[in-house]
Amino acid sequence: MKRLITLLFAIAITISVSAQSGTYRMFVHQGPLYGMEALTDDIERISVKDNNMVEIQTNTQLYTYHIDVIDSITFHDVEEGMLPGIFSVAENKTVHFSKGNLQYHPVKNKWRFAENQYDYIGNDNSMISASYNGWLDLFGWGTSGWKGGGEYCNPWDWVEQNYLSSSFGPQGEYNLTGEYANADWAYFNSISNGAVITEQWRTLLNEEWTYLFNERDNASNLRGRANVCNVNGFILLPDNWSAPSGCSFSPNANNYNTNVYNETQWEAMENAGAVFLPAAGARAAVTLDEVGVAGHYWSASYYNINMAYSFLFDQTTVMPNCFYYLRYLGLSVRAVTDM
Numbered sequence: 001m002k003r004l005i006t007l008l009f010a011i012a013i014t015i016s017v018s019a020q021s022g023t024y025r026m027f028v029h030q031g032p033l034y035g036m037e038a039l040t041d042d043i044e045r046i047s048v049k050d051n052n053m054v055e056i057q058t059n060t061q062l063y064t065y066h067i068d069v070i071d072s073i074t075f076h077d078v079e080e081g082m083l084p085g086i087f088s089v090a091e092n093k094t095v096h097f098s099k100g101n102l103q104y105h106p107v108k109n110k111w112r113f114a115e116n117q118y119d120y121i122g123n124d125n126s127m128i129s130a131s132y133n134g135w136l137d138l139f140g141w142g143t144s145g146w147k148g149g150g151e152y153c154n155p156w157d158w159v160e161q162n163y164l165s166s167s168f169g170p171q172g173e174y175n176l177t178g179e180y181a182n183a184d185w186a187y188f189n190s191i192s193n194g195a196v197i198t199e200q201w202r203t204l205l206n207e208e209w210t211y212l213f214n215e216r217d218n219a220s221n222l223r224g225r226a227n228v229c230n231v232n233g234f235i236l237l238p239d240n241w242s243a244p245s246g247c248s249f250s251p252n253a254n255n256y257n258t259n260v261y262n263e264t265q266w267e268a269m270e271n272a273g274a275v276f277l278p279a280a281g282a283r284a285a286v287t288l289d290e291v292g293v294a295g296h297y298w299s300a301s302y303y304n305i306n307m308a309y310s311f312l313f314d315q316t317t318v319m320p321n322c323f324y325y326l327r328y329l330g331l332s333v334r335a336v337t338d339m
Helices: 002-021 122-127 162-167 178-183 206-215 263-271
Strands: 024-030 033-039 043-048 053-058 062-066 072-077 087-090 093-097 102-105 110-113 223-228 231-236 275-278 282-284 287-289 295-302 307-313 318-326 336-338
Touching (some): 206 318, 275 295
Antiparallel strands (some): 024 033, 024 072, 043 053, 102 110
16 A cells, blocks of 8 residues: 555656646556556546556546556656657667757758658758758758768758768768767757757667667557658657557558548647658759658668668658668758657
8 A cells, every 4th residue: 555655646746747847758667568658748537446456547548557567657758859759779779759850941050850740841952052041951961060070061061973972971981979979960959949958869870770660579560651731751650559549550551641640630649659751852962852752861870981871761662771872962860869
């Protein structure tokens, strides 16, 4: 009984605090697995029955546990710019994704995350220059603005000649980590709607994209093409996915029209932890290609002195470890933060 009283007291205190100072995500742990997770804002009732059963009622589901099976309850801040879903990217390593693709404004020298996961800039990326008074979201590899990288290190840098690819990012065969972590767009810069601190965010390594896509538990059922608010793209579902009421998901759909969500449905999916990567296309110099058709997302891993790994998807191909992208190409960046 003492354990039960302590447990419920901790829950009540934390929910009370979160109501005043922000939202938290609560996890009920059963052994090595999560028994449940929910935003504290979504918890409607916690009650104890005479048989030592604990009921947790959220706005979408009722969870019931015997007190003896609850190992612990933990709470995590839902930081600004951070999506709630938890994703394994290596054994014993998990991350949250950012709320949208990374964007940059050259004139304002300002970085931000897209307001919605399905937002992307598209053909206006052809206006890329240091004096462009608008937003960009397709960047050459390692172009964070850090001067310790290659000759072309600024987010507005582009070249016509693909043989200059070796001048993007750290010179040589180095990842955007360790000594060269500052070449990572999200790590080096302050994100205006992402807690406004540096070193909070980063880009996934190639092996982390691969683990997320192929190697985590139930991986093949936690991914697939989709259309969200009339935007084609790719969905990644969190480790402990539970579909919200009124929403379904067909993994590994071979087209964008199998999983279709309107704004209301997508809000429910996102609150349940889903990540959406829009098919924002790619840029070669100032020429855009495959906008709305394919997604190309940088990793923080080099392939050789001219190329870096990326995550590629279109209607026929999905490659979490695509290696043939020259560094001078402009691709999307979706940041993560480590738990």
